[in-house]
Amino acid sequence: EVQLVQSGAEVKxxxxxxxxxxxxxxxxxxxYWIAWVRxxxxxxxxxxxxxxxxxxxxxxxxxxQGQVAIAAxxxxxxxxxxxxxxxxxxxxxxxxxxxxxxxxxxxPVDIWGQGTRVTVS
Amino acid sequence: DIVMTQSPDSLAVSxxxxxxxxxxxxxxxxxxxxxxxxxxxxxxxxxxxxxLFFSWSSTRESGVPGRFxxxxxxxxxxxxxxxxxxxxxxxxxxxxxxxSPFSFGPGTKVEIK
Numbered sequence: 001e002v003q004l005v006q007s008g009a010e011v012k013x014x015x016x017x018x019x020x021x022x023x024x025x026x027x028x029x030x031x032y033w034i035a036w037v038r039x040x041x042x043x044x045x046x047x048x049x050x051x052x053x054x055x056x057x058x059x060x061x062x063x064x065q066g067q068v069a070i071a072a073x074x075x076x077x078x079x080x081x082x083x084x085x086x087x088x089x090x091x092x093x094x095x096x097x098x099x100x101x102x103x104x105x106x107x108p109v110d111i112w113g114q115g116t117r118v119t120v121s
Numbered sequence: 122d123i124v125m126t127q128s129p130d131s132l133a134v135s136x137x138x139x140x141x142x143x144x145x146x147x148x149x150x151x152x153x154x155x156x157x158x159x160x161x162x163x164x165x166x167x168x169x170x171x172x173l174f175f176s177w178s179s180t181r182e183s184g185v186p187g188r189f190x191x192x193x194x195x196x197x198x199x200x201x202x203x204x205x206x207x208x209x210x211x212x213x214x215x216x217x218x219x220x221s222p223f224s225f226g227p228g229t230k231v232e233i234k
Contacts, residue, residue, distance in 0.1 A: 035223070044228040045163075045171065045214055050221070061222035062122065095170050106218050108161035110182070112170035 002026040004034075004096050004113035011119045018083045020116045022096030029077035030054040033099035035109050036070060036081050040092040048094075050105055051079055059105070086120045093117050123147050123217050125226035133234040140202040142229045144215035149195045152219065159219035162191055162200050165228075166211045174213075175200070207233060 007021040022034065036048040049060035053072040060070070069082040079096055094116050097109035124147040134140040150159045158178035163171035173182050175191035178198055188203045202209055210233060215226040 037225075044212075045165075045216075045225040047216075047223050047225060050223075059221045061224075063222075097170075100173070100176065105221070105223075106159060108173055108176045108216065108218055110173045110176075112172070115170055 002098075002111050004098060004111055006094075006096060006113040006116045009117040009119070011121070012086050014088055014120055015085050016120075018086050018090075018118065020081050020094060020118065022079045022081075022113050024077045024079075024098065027098075028102070030074040031102050033105045034072065034079045035097045035099065036068075036079075037095045037097060038064075038092045039095065039115075045095075048081070050099070052105070053077075053079065086118070088120050090118060091120050122222055123150070123220055123224055125215055125217060125224050127215060127226035127229050129229060130227070131230040131232065133232045134202075134205045135234045136207065137204045138234075140205050140209070140231055142200040142213050142231070144193070144198040144200070144226050146196045146198075146217050146219075150217045150219040151195050158194050158198070159217055160193070160198050161216045161218060163214045163216065164211045165214065171214065202231070205231070205233070 005023050030053045033050045035050045038046040048064045051058045051070045051072050053074040058070050072079040096113040098111040100110040101107040126145045128143045160178045162175040165171040179191040190201045192199050212228045212230045214228045
């Protein structure tokens with residue numbers, strides 16, 4: 001079964017560093033783009049960026065560039081979303097999702113992680 | 122960057138009636154070389170991650186009921202539920218994957234009248 005399993009909920013204080021993870025299984029992790037999506041409380045979906053695990057090529061939304069870092073370790077089939085210093089406004093659910101077509105970023109995402117709830121207070 | 126808009130923000134429809142959601146992109150997401158529209162629709166129910174419903178504007182994903190249809194081309198797209206069922210209550214999002222950043226629309230909430 002193809003799936004993405006995300007790390008558990010986090011509670012942080014403003015200024016803390018944070019890393020959440022997304023582990024893929026059931027497919028060749030390195031050759032499918034992985035996206036990160038934010039959903040603030042009661043709000044819609046916001047596209048943060050994507051990574052191609054094979055070579056760690058990353059693309060960010062301008063809205064999130066410099067605010068977060070996306071990384072991947074293909075040896076353990078895991079993608080990461082990192083903050084060096086979180087803000088209260090980072091409180092949200094963060095989803096990872098796999099792009100549908102191998103090697104292509106220009107396709108929809110079809111497999112979603114369960115979401116990681118991040119609370120900064 | 123491509124900006125996605127949706128209308129209405131929410132709609133309440135009687136069971137068995139038609140629901141229509143519109144999505145508009147600020148520039149065309151039709152790729153002329155392959156004549157494909159780089160537009161997806163997702164359904165999100167409370168407490169769940171989104172689920173891919175349509176890709177390429179009108180390609181229904183496996184498991185999506187036939188009462189759902191996607192249409193449109195260029196900059197204007199529509200998701201239609203031909204006969205609303207109780208399990209269709211959700212928020213529906215469109216997304217373009219033509220150009221990074223692959224922006225989402227703000228969502229349309231569908232409820233039962």
